Every structure is written in structure tokens, then in C-alpha cells.
């Protein structure tokens with residue numbers, strides 16, 4: 134079977150027609166999203182429902198149907214993803230279920246795994262989640278819908294809620310299971326920073342020559358990944374795909390002809406509902422800024438405490454609120470650099486004077502500097518673990534300029550945060566590695582007692598942010614838990630042919 138991506142480094146349209154669109158695109162032109170978390174109570178009805186939505190699924194087909202012609206971007210998008218227990222509820226056999234990788238089988242909400250790997254303990258423990266944890270209805274499916282306008286989204290959601298009602302309870306929303314999100318034109322997330330800038334492209338979609346494009350197999354199953362390997366599985370005993378809709382497994386460990394490749398053209402989707410304490414974030418930074426001023430620390434050029442708080446917040450994130458990376462613009466935000474992503478750390482900022490080692494973006498993607506590795510090795514490692522982020526926000530983003538004005542920082546009762554969504558081919562090697570070993574690790578990159586100030590799990594113990602200064606370093610007081618995990622799951626985003634097979638298993 135041809136596992137290459139074609140002569141020009143692009144996947145052929147027939148392959149793209151099999152891939153769900155959300156595996157290759159976050160639908161930047163469709164900024165209104167809803168995530169419907171669903172539970173199954175009746176395999177037959179659930180398969181009928183899945184079968185019914187198959188024609189509506191958005192594929193990854195190119196948006197320019199005629200070469201050289203105009204782009205025809207979809208005006209709405211629908212995709213479906215399934216948890217491990219959901220696959221079981223649909224009727225997938227045990228022999229197929231156990232070909233999935235361990236992280237996906239155990240699931241995000243398995244309390245021991247969540248505590249050990251993700252740091253989800255205390256208020257963020259799965260037992261306290263609104264959905265996806267052990268104390269709530271099991272989440273089996275997620276329907277992801279995207280639209281160009283709030284009205285378009287309302288219509289799409291109403292259509293799907295009606296379809297669910299028609300199943301007579303075979304597939305239903307879990308409590309709190311209808312989550313709405315949006316993305317702003319300026320990309321701002323609730324703490325007030327431009328998000329959605331750094332995004333790995335993949336060979337096959339952008340072409341071999343696209344700068345920095347990573348191997349297709351880092352994100353889409355069935356293709357060689359960063360290490361030249363094709364992920365082994367998931368597989369289906371050939372008899373369970375009697376019509377032969379899926380390709381035969383190319384895995385040398387599976388007897389030829391006996392297994393079909395259930396994973397090819399699929400991906401894994403990580404969903405986390407992260408509530409952000411916006412008031413707590415800026416109160417902490419203002420208090421730290423006041424403490425710095427009292428100690429005569431920090432850049433002398435900054436006129437007042439709010440300006441110093443914004444400077445410190447940028448050190449937490451690694452970019453200015455407007456998006457400019459600290460490595461390229463260390464002293465002030467610069468709108469001209471808002472979306473720049475062409476920077477490295479080793480030569481430009483080896484001591485972390487501009488972008489601290491503990492900053493969110495320096496942990497999430499350490500680029501060419503992971504101590505004690507050489508730049509080339511570091512870059513190679515960073516690339517192997519990258520994820521595509523394709524989520525949205527809920528609530529109202531804070532405008533950091535408001536620190537200069539009077540009044541309370543955040544309207545009371547405003548609940549805001551991220552629908553954090555990551556796409557990757559290997560949950561353990563990509564999303565979990567970043568969360569566990571880079572964000573939650575208090576000793577990452579030679580630090581001491583310092584986890585990611587915005588995205589570490591809440592079980593990491595006391596953590597202080599360390600900000601290198603011209604002389605010495607500023608160590609903050611313990612950073613409070615600023616983000617609370619409130620619901621989530623690991624999903625398989627099947628190819629369209631795989632979804633068709635899942636809709637017909639008996």
C-alpha cells in the first residue's frame with residue numbers, strides 16, 4: 134500500500150476525502166464552535182445516528198475544486214470523535230478495542246492517570262469535573278460543529294439536538310455536555326494574550342517545501358512520523374469489515390490479510406475544558422509588580438505598577454499580550470511582530486534574559502534549547518512532540534490596558550477559559566509529554582521548583598516563576614492555581630471510511 138504523500142508532498146484528493154477536516158484544519162474562517170459531549174444508551178440506535186450524520190461530515194478535501202479556480206471554503210463544518218468506551222458501546226469487538234494505545238484506552242478521566250500524568254488533582258481532579266470524570270455520565274462521543282456566525286451555529290446546534298432527540302435516548306447529551314466556544318479576530322484568550330499563533334504545518338497538506346512542515350504521520354495515522362515510523366494500530370479483525378472498506382493492515386506483526394487498518398487517515402483529539410481565574414492572574418501580577426518596585430527590581434524604564442505587571446505577565450507567557458515574542462521584542466509589545474513565529478532560543482536568548490526558561494511558550498515548545506542537549510538535538514526533540522491546537526475560548530477576554538483604569542478588573546460572575554483542543558497521532562508522546570514532562574516538571578530546563586505558570590496541572594505543589602534580570606533573578610511568591618480543569622476526554626477522530634465501518638459493526 135502506498136504510504137507516501139505524493140510527488141509534490143501533497144496528499145492526493147482521494148486521501149483527503151477520507152480524512153475528517155478537523156484533523157488538518159482548525160477552521161480559522163469558522164470562529165463559532167460547539168462541542169456536544171454525548172453518551173450512548175443502545176448500540177443499534179447509536180449506529181443508526183452515526184450512519185445518519187456520515188453524509189454531513191466535513192472532509193479534508195481541498196477548498197479549490199478546480200486548479201487555479203476560486204477557493205470554496207465550507208460555510209459550516211461537522212466532525213465526530215469517539216472515546217474508547219464509546220467504541221465499545223458502538224459494538225467494536227474486544228480484539229479491536231485492545232489494539233488502541235494505552236493512554237487512549239485508559240482515558241483522560243481515569244483518576245490515577247490524571248493525577249500522575251496530567252497533575253489533575255484537588256479542584257481539578259476528575260471526580261470534580263463537570264463531565265468526563267468517574268462521577269458523571271460516561272462521555273462516548275463528541276460532535277464538533279463550526280460555523281461562520283453565532284446564528285449559523287445556533288441553527289446547526291438545533292439541527293443536531295433534534296437529530297439526537299430522534300434517537301429516543303440512544304444518543305444523548307451528558308449534563309453540561311453542550312459547550313459553546315468562539316475565537317476572536319484578534320485571537321485573544323481570557324488572560325488577554327493573542328493565542329493561536331504558533332501552529333505546526335504538516336507535509337501532505339502544505340506540501341514538502343512549506344517551511345517547518347512536519348511529517349504527516351505526526352498528526353495523521355497511517356503515515357511515517359518524525360521517526361519514520363507508522364503508528365501500529367488501531368486494527369480491526371478483517372471479518373469485522375466484511376465489505377472491505379478499510380485497507381489491509383501493513384503492520385508486519387499482524388498476519389497478512391487478517392487485520393484491517395482502522396486507524397489510517399484518523400487522528401487523536403485531546404479536549405480539556407480549562408477555566409481561567411482571570412482576576413487571580415492579574416491580581417497576582419499586580420501584587421508581584423508592587424513587590425518588585427518596592428525592591429527596586431525590574432526594568433527602570435517602566436513607568437508604573439500596571440506597566441510592570443504587564444511586563445511580568447509577558448515573562449509568564451513568553452509573548453506580549455499583543456503576541457510579539459519576547460525573543461524578538463524584549464522591551465515592549467510590538468504590533469508589527471504580533472504573529473511572528475520564526476525565532477529560536479539558543480543563539481538569541483541562551484540565558485533566558487528575554488524569554489525565561491519557565492515561560493509558557495518556552496516549555497510548550499522549547500525549540501532548539503532543551504538543556505543539556507545540543508541545539509540540533511533539542512530542535513529534533515521539540516518537533517517530534519508538537520501538537521496542533523485547534524480549540525476556542527468561552528467567556529470574555531481581559532484587555533490588559535484596563536490595568537491603567539479605575540474599577541474592578543473582571544466583571545463578577547464572568548466564567549471564562551479555554552476549550553483546549555490538541556490534535557496528535559500519539560497522545561502519550563505528544564500532548565501528555567508536553568503536559569507532564571515540560572509543563573508540570575518543576576526541574577524543566579534546569580529550573581528549581583518552577584512549573585508552567587499558566588498551564589501546569591494543579592497538583593504540582595508550590596511553584597514560583599523565575600525571571601532572569603540583568604543582575605540576578607526575580608523569584609515570585611508561590612504562583613496560585615490560575616487554571617482549573619473542569620472536564621475532558623481523549624477521543625479517536627476516525628477517518629470517514631472508519632466511521633462508516635463503526636456505524637455498521639454488529
Ligand code: HEM
Nearest residue numbers: 326327328329330331407494497498551567568587588616
Ligand atoms: C488556560 C491555559 C492556557 C493558556 C491561557 C494558554 C495560552 C497560550 C498563549 C497565549 C500562547 C502563545 C500564542 C501562540 O503561540 O499561539 C500559547 C502557546 C502554546 N501553548 Fe498554551 N495556553 C494554555 C494551555 C496550554 C496547554 C494545556 C498546552 C499543552 C499541554 C498548551 C500548549 C501550547 C503550545 C504548544 C503553544 C505554542 C508554543 C510555541 O510553539 O511557541 N497550552 N498558549
